[in-house]
Amino acid sequence: MTSPWFESPADAEKRLGAVGYLADTATATTTYLAGALEKPLLVEGPAGVGKTELAKAVARATGAGLVRLQCYEGLDEARALYEWNYKKQLLRIQAAGDQAWDETHDDIFTDEFLLTRPLLTAIRREEPTVLLIDEVDKTDVEVEGLLLEILSDFQVTIPELGTVEAVRRPLVVLTSNATRELSEAIKRRCLFLHIDYPDSEREREIVLSQVPEVEDELAGQLVEVVSRLRALDLRKSPSIAESVDWARTLVALGTGTLDEAAIAQTLGVVLKHHSDHERALKELKLRTR
Secondary structure: OOOOOOOOOOHHHHHHHOOOOOHHHHHHOHHHHOHHHHOEEEEOOOOOOHHHHHHHHHHHHHHHHEEEEEEOOOHHHHHHEEEEEEHHHHHHHHHHOOOOOOHHHHHHOOOOHHEEOHHHHHHOOOOOOOEEEEEEEHOHHHHHHHHHHHHHHHHEOOOOOEEEEEOOOEEEEEEEEEOOOHHHHHHHHHEEEHHHHHHHHHHHHHHHHHHHOOHHHHHHHHHHHHHHHOOOOOOOOOHHHHHHHHHHHHHHHOOOOHHHHHHHHHHHOOOHHHHHHHHHHHHHHOOOO
C-alpha cells in the first residue's frame, strides 16, 4: 500500500526517531496506517506521554506543515472553523451606495470576507499538512458535531459558499486525556491509539536522546525516581517532558548523582502541586535539607 506519509511501519519508526520521537511498534504502525488509509488518528492517554508531540514529530519527519486547533471549553465554530469579517462587510455595505441589496449581499459573502480558522485552513492547504486537534475531550459535546464532516469526508460546508473539499487531505491527529468519553461518532471515524507512560528502558532512551549531555547512569537514576513517583497517588504524575526537563536541570546544575538531597532540591521540576511534594517527600523518605 502506497502512502504519501510513510512507506511502512518500520519507515515511520525510523523517521520519527530521526526527529527525536522514539515510537514503539504500536505507535509507529498506527501512525503509518493513519497516513496510508487516510483515516484520522485518535490518540488517548495520560497527560504528558507524548500525544501532542507525536503530531509535531509526524510533521517534522515528513516535512509537512502543522495546523493546530487547541480545544477548550467554550470553543465554537467561529474559533474552530471560520467566521465572516463583519467589519469589512459593513464597510463594503456602506460603500455600496445605491447598489441593489441582492448584489451587495452576494459580494460580502465571498472568499474575500472569510476569516479561516484552523479546521478550514487545514482543508484548504495545498501543501502536505498535519492537522492537530489537541485535547478534543476539553470541548463541549456540540463541537464534536463540527468535526464529523471533516473527519469523515475531509470537507467543510459553508452555507453561503457551499462545500469546500480538501485540496489535499491532511493527516489528522486528535488527542484526548480521556477526561470525558468521546462520542461513538467521533471514534467510528478514527483509528485509535492509546499511549501510556513508557517502560523505564524506553524512557531512559528518550531522556538520553533529548538530553545527550546527561550521563547514562544519571539518566537511569532519574527514570527510576520518576517511576517511583508515578506509583504514588499524586494529583499529577510526572510527564515524559518533565523527565526531560529534569535531566536538563541536573545537567545545568552539574549534578553527577541523583541522591536524596538532589531529588529534594529539584523536585519542583517534575511535581507542580504542593500536596504532591509533601507526599513524595514522605513516601520516598527524602530529606529536604
